[in-house]
Amino acid sequence: MNLFDIQCASYRYREVQALDSVTFSIKRGERVAILGANGSGKSTILRLLDGLYFAQSGSVCFDGRVLNEESLRDEEFSFEFRRRVGFVFQNPDVQLFSPTVFDELAFGPLQMHWPKSKIIEAIDSMLDRMNLLHLKHRVPHRLSGGEKKRVALASVLMLDPEVLLLDEPTSSLDPKSQSQMIEFLQEFQGGKTVVTATHDLEIVGDIAERCIVFEDGRVAQTGTPSRILGDELLLRRTSLIHEHRHMHGFGVHKHPHLHKFHTHPHEPIGRIKPLSESPGSS
Amino acid sequence: MFRRKSSFGFLEKTIANLGEILNHADQATLTSGEKGMLQQLDPRVKVGGALVLIVGAVSTSDLWVTGAVFLFSILMIALSRLSFRLYLERTWLGVLFFTGLIALPAIFTTPGVTIFHLPLLHWPISSQGVQSAWRLLARAETAATVAMLLILTTPWTHLLKSLRFFRLPVIIVTILSMTHRYLFLLLHLTQNFLDARSSRKVGRWSPSQQRELTASILAVLLSRSLQLSEEVYLAMQSRGFTGEIHILDEFCFRKRDWLSMMILTTIAVLLIMLR
Amino acid sequence: MHIPDGYLSPATCAAMFAGAMPFWYVAIQRLKKVLNARLVPRIALLSALSFVIMMFNIPLPGGTTGHAVGMGILTVLLGPWASMLAISIALAIQALFFGDGGITCFGANCFNMAVVGSFVAYGVYRLISGNASLASPRRIVAAALGGYIAINVAALFASIEFGLQPMLFHTSDGAALYAPYPLSISIPAMMIGHLTFAGLAELVISGSLVAYVQKTDMDLLRVTAPSAADRDHEVIEGAAVNLQPLWLLLAVLMVLSPLGLLAAGNAWGEWSSEDFKNPEVRKQIAAASHNVAPPENIPSTFEKLSQVWTAPMPDYAPAFVRSPRLGYILSSIFGSGLILLFCFFVSWLTGFGLRMRRRGTA
Numbered sequence: 001m002n003l004f005d006i007q008c009a010s011y012r013y014r015e016v017q018a019l020d021s022v023t024f025s026i027k028r029g030e031r032v033a034i035l036g037a038n039g040s041g042k043s044t045i046l047r048l049l050d051g052l053y054f055a056q057s058g059s060v061c062f063d064g065r066v067l068n069e070e071s072l073r074d075e076e077f078s079f080e081f082r083r084r085v086g087f088v089f090q091n092p093d094v095q096l097f098s099p100t101v102f103d104e105l106a107f108g109p110l111q112m113h114w115p116k117s118k119i120i121e122a123i124d125s126m127l128d129r130m131n132l133l134h135l136k137h138r139v140p141h142r143l144s145g146g147e148k149k150r151v152a153l154a155s156v157l158m159l160d161p162e163v164l165l166l167d168e169p170t171s172s173l174d175p176k177s178q179s180q181m182i183e184f185l186q187e188f189q190g191g192k193t194v195v196t197a198t199h200d201l202e203i204v205g206d207i208a209e210r211c212i213v214f215e216d217g218r219v220a221q222t223g224t225p226s227r228i229l230g231d232e233l234l235l236r237r238t239s240l241i242h243e244h245r246h247m248h249g250f251g252v253h254k255h256p257h258l259h260k261f262h263t264h265p266h267e268p269i270g271r272i273k274p275l276s277e278s279p280g281s282s
Numbered sequence: 283m284f285r286r287k288s289s290f291g292f293l294e295k296t297i298a299n300l301g302e303i304l305n306h307a308d309q310a311t312l313t314s315g316e317k318g319m320l321q322q323l324d325p326r327v328k329v330g331g332a333l334v335l336i337v338g339a340v341s342t343s344d345l346w347v348t349g350a351v352f353l354f355s356i357l358m359i360a361l362s363r364l365s366f367r368l369y370l371e372r373t374w375l376g377v378l379f380f381t382g383l384i385a386l387p388a389i390f391t392t393p394g395v396t397i398f399h400l401p402l403l404h405w406p407i408s409s410q411g412v413q414s415a416w417r418l419l420a421r422a423e424t425a426a427t428v429a430m431l432l433i434l435t436t437p438w439t440h441l442l443k444s445l446r447f448f449r450l451p452v453i454i455v456t457i458l459s460m461t462h463r464y465l466f467l468l469l470h471l472t473q474n475f476l477d478a479r480s481s482r483k484v485g486r487w488s489p490s491q492q493r494e495l496t497a498s499i500l501a502v503l504l505s506r507s508l509q510l511s512e513e514v515y516l517a518m519q520s521r522g523f524t525g526e527i528h529i530l531d532e533f534c535f536r537k538r539d540w541l542s543m544m545i546l547t548t549i550a551v552l553l554i555m556l557r
Numbered sequence: 558m559h560i561p562d563g564y565l566s567p568a569t570c571a572a573m574f575a576g577a578m579p580f581w582y583v584a585i586q587r588l589k590k591v592l593n594a595r596l597v598p599r600i601a602l603l604s605a606l607s608f609v610i611m612m613f614n615i616p617l618p619g620g621t622t623g624h625a626v627g628m629g630i631l632t633v634l635l636g637p638w639a640s641m642l643a644i645s646i647a648l649a650i651q652a653l654f655f656g657d658g659g660i661t662c663f664g665a666n667c668f669n670m671a672v673v674g675s676f677v678a679y680g681v682y683r684l685i686s687g688n689a690s691l692a693s694p695r696r697i698v699a700a701a702l703g704g705y706i707a708i709n710v711a712a713l714f715a716s717i718e719f720g721l722q723p724m725l726f727h728t729s730d731g732a733a734l735y736a737p738y739p740l741s742i743s744i745p746a747m748m749i750g751h752l753t754f755a756g757l758a759e760l761v762i763s764g765s766l767v768a769y770v771q772k773t774d775m776d777l778l779r780v781t782a783p784s785a786a787d788r789d790h791e792v793i794e795g796a797a798v799n800l801q802p803l804w805l806l807l808a809v810l811m812v813l814s815p816l817g818l819l820a821a822g823n824a825w826g827e828w829s830s831e832d833f834k835n836p837e838v839r840k841q842i843a844a845a846s847h848n849v850a851p852p853e854n855i856p857s858t859f860e861k862l863s864q865v866w867t868a869p870m871p872d873y874a875p876a877f878v879r880s881p882r883l884g885y886i887l888s889s890i891f892g893s894g895l896i897l898l899f900c901f902f903v904s905w906l907t908g909f910g911l912r913m914r915r916r917g918t919a
Contacts, residue, residue, distance in 0.1 A: 503606060
């Protein structure tokens with residue numbers, strides 16, 4: 001059964017048509033990557049899936065129930081929905097609004113009326129699991145970028161959601177924090193549904209079994225990571241790759257920049273004279 | 283043309299202000315982590331104590347009581363391993379300069395018994411004027427010293443939680459903590475803007491350019507603030523926030539807290555009796 | 558305008574706390590009742606912004622700088638109640654975290670800047686903006702003047718609090734226990750700085766930020782413009798602000814303000830200018846104003862002005878009007894009244910101007 005059903009959903013911010021009649025569905029336990037350049041509507045669709053924005057036309061359904069202002073005003077459903085669906089924002093500063101890491105992790109459980117002793121216990125085990133124990137009483141503005149992202153993830157995982165929505169989980173992280181993040185996400189798997197919006201093609205294979213490519217607020221293509229990543233024309237059209245000019249030795253050449261490890265033939269398109277060959281130096 | 287200073291001053295002054303604020307915050311984080319005496323106390327006791335001492339120092343008409351409170355704070359500074367130099371730089375000189383400047387003319391303007399005439403100018407100095415100025419300065423210095431004791435020995439987050447104990451509504455404590463948290467974000471953002479602008483500009487800023495620049499920086503800050511507030515709201519909502527706020531109060535009163543509570547009460551009673 | 562500890566007597570501090578308390582209470586109740594969850598982070602962020610604005614040295618014409626509080630822009634974006642909370646919170650952080658502004662004087666500081674500031678800014682803004690469209694340049698003028706007048710009224714309150722100290726709290730031989738200057742010194746000393754530097758800074762900030770919001774996210778202005786006509790698209794080009802009328806108005810205002818101050822000084826004891834020449838009365842005045850002997854030769858301009866300003870307060874006024882304490886209160890009411898009258902005039906004037914313009918284009 002489909003967990004999310006999106007039917008002809010559209011969303012407009014003032015003058016910008018962010019989503020234009022989008023239709024797709026996500027199965028329970030599926031790992032999906034939403035790919036697209038900046039402004040393609042991938043952040044907006046995540047917000048629709050989390051019931052933060054509502055489709056202005058068309059519909060978004062979660063577990064058979066339509067998400068709109070009215071349904072989320074139903075306290076019981078909204079409580080259930082918030083507990084089952086977690087959202088990690090792209091900007092961790094937005095997510096870390098509490099005075100300390102401890103308070104941040106306690107926020108969700110407190111809204112869910114957990115008993116105090118259970119909250120304190122759960123925080124310690126979560127911090128331990130995420131390697132964050134030493135930061136327990138740290139204030140958010142004294143965390144590094146990577147730490148912030150991990151704390152943001154931990155604060156969302158506190159409620160043990162069955163669906164995890166991630167907006168650019170690896171953007172602006174150094175390579176080490178990035179691979180750490182991927183590891184955490186892989187570890188988190190286990191029958192859970194994970195929807196990741198990203199333009200980082202390098203991580204797609206690790207975090208998804210299906211890709212949905214967005215272009216100007218519309219679904220451009222759906223398919224397995226290997227099929228999507230192999231479709232150079234599609235990637236180029238949706239600005240996920242661009243012509244890459246760089247130097248190898250003294251040769252300059254061009255090839256599509258895939259944002260992932262790859263090999264490519266080196267046929268120089270021009271040569272720069274090395275200094276030693278310049279006239280007068282011999 | 284020696285007007286360079288004034289044309290650059292406005293940016294640099296603001297940068298200096300920001301730097302000072304951030305610097306102070308860093309210092310407070312360091313000093314509140316020391317293993318001094320006041321650092322070991324429960325924040326509620328400290329807030330209560332600071333209030334008692336400040337109100338005592340301010341309300342008494344007997345300058346000896348104000349002096350006693352000042353000496354007591356000096357003792358606390360030493361026992362809490364705070365540096366006197368930091369105090370001198372951050373508090374005493376600042377208050378001396380600010381309040382001194384305000385209090386000084388009072389020496390001449392307050393009517394009363396003339397005790398001295400300023401040479402050359404022949405301005406009369408009255409004994410009442412000297413008393414008034416001295417009182418103001420003594421009170422301001424003492425109150426600032428006590429307030430700084432609280433600030434330098436208590437991490438902000440503890441201070442916040444202790445406010446809950448003093449019956450501040452949850453919603454206010456939440457907004458207060460959020461303001462403090464995003465204040466640092468905005469301060470760093472502002473600093474980056476200003477640094478970028480001041481390094482890019484070589485020549486003089488004309489006054490209208492300065493105004494335009496300031497207005498544009500503040501406009502960007504405003505739009506960032508509004509955008510952040512909207513996103514923070516979404517993030518809170520996503521984690522179950524519906525407008526009703528729940529926070530975790532975890533405090534335990536230990537023996538030393540009870541003890542200092544009793545000492546404080548005694549001091550308070552003494553101060554009231556001395557009035 | 559941040560009053561440090563030690564300047565105000567505990568009695569004044571307690572009174573100011575008591576004055577601010579009902580406003581805080583109502584504001585919190587309103588916030589809880591509306592339960593617009595969105596407001597929580599918005600108040601927090603704008604409060605942080607107000608803190609940053611207070612850090613800024615705002616360059617002014619003539620090469621000087623001033624500090625603003627941000628009451629104009631906060632009130633326009635949040636409404637007076639939420640703005641009051643936001644500014645109070647910014648002041649609390651300054652006092653509790655940075656030791657800036659006293660702890661005992663917190664109530665007074667909040668009363669002046671948060672409560673009085675927000676409400677005056679709101680009143681002036683609503684009065685001048687009327688039901689102009691959200692994109693109307695009139696809203697910029699309204700916000701700018703709102704900020705300017707608000708910070709000045711707030712400063713007036715602070716200076717009155719200062720000035721009352723030596724009168725009410727002094728030793729038996731006349732030495733002041735707290736702030737040492739009487740109203741005759743504290744009001745001009747405070748107001749000169751605010752009518753010019755701080756007021757201008759507030760004016761520039763409020764006006765330019767409202768203009769910015771009009772261009773970027775006009776709907777934010779709807780909070781404080783319930784009756785705004787939906788003519789937004791029609792006037793949208795007008796948002797490219799013509800600041801000329803604003804400066805003109807400011808000039809008029811600045812010319813008038815010192816007059817208001819002199820009036821306030823005059824109303825204080827209800828003396829007519831002849832009284833200054835009468836030695837008997839001079840002695841009385843000296844006693845009432847705490848032994849400060851009034852100058853023997855009154856400046857001639859003062860004499861002329863006093864004729865203008867004392868006219869409404871004739872000699873046959875009942876005796877209690879001559880009590881200096883009542884005089885203080887009367888003078889502040891008189892000053893505020895003048896300012897308000899001026900706002901009405903400005904409102905009418907701008908409204909008239911716009912009507913004329915529309916008629917001209919129609």
